[in-house]
Amino acid sequence: MSNSLKTKKIAFLATDGFEQVELTKPWEAVKAAGAEVVLVSPKKGKIQGMNHDEKGDRFKVDQCVDSVSAEEFDGLVLPGGVANPDALRMCEDSVSFVRDFFKQHKPVAAICHGLWTLIEADVVRGRRVTSWPSLKTDLKNAGAEWVDEECVCDEGLVTSRNPDDLPAFCKKAIEEFAEGKHANQTA
Template structure:
């Protein structure tokens, strides 16, 4: 166990249908790095994990979206799974919670189908990202520069494609959470000039 994230508090946002390993592996890695981790969801109780199409385990929710704010945390993790981000992206509180991390310039890590939430929060314009391939068109349509790479980091936004990428994903997420705020981590550009300035400064971390 390291103390790389000692004093940091990291939120995991998920609901029923999340890909279990995409929560449990980052959870363990980030916790082992010294962070306090909390599972945030739409409702209290337990949420259902999955192993692809098969049912997995149930996990206790620590806080509901109505009980938290992005200001409570130093970073955010968005696991994938098809049903999980699809349900979250139609929930206004979930989308607002994600967007607020970018407004507050805090690091965010999303894997597999998790970047669907980034599209809904309108935070990928001009950013280099990756995801599960079926999400690529949505990301491109939202203005992202989609690439097929193991892990991508753009000003505090860490993205990966699939469970096979988890080692690289966890390592880069921990690095970004340890680094803290990123000046380029903004939710949206108010003017074309701001967008141009933001894009000019964005790149690898």
């Protein structure tokens, strides 16, 4: 086990309908690297994971998004799933929470449909990203340069396409969280 994130605290923002493996694999990797991991949600209690279109496990929320600040964390992970980011982008507290990581130049890792929340936060303009292919047009319309690659990193913003990319996504996210602030990471 590495201790590269020993002093770091990483937020995972999700709600019902997140792709379970896109939360659990990065969670395990970031925790194994020594970080404190915190599940943040607009919802209290438990949230429902999904294994593609089948219900997965339920996960206990650690903190509600309306009671936390990006200042408390060293980085952010946004898992995908279709329903999860669609709900998050309709929640102003969630969108503001995400945007604040960029204002504070902190690393953010988003996978699959998780980038929908980044579009709503208006933080992809001028950035090179990847995602689930159906978000390509949305991202281009939001000013991003979309590419079809396993893992893309642009000034502390780590993005990947799908669960097959998780090994590269987790490795790069940990590297960026360990590095810390990025002067060019802006909202």
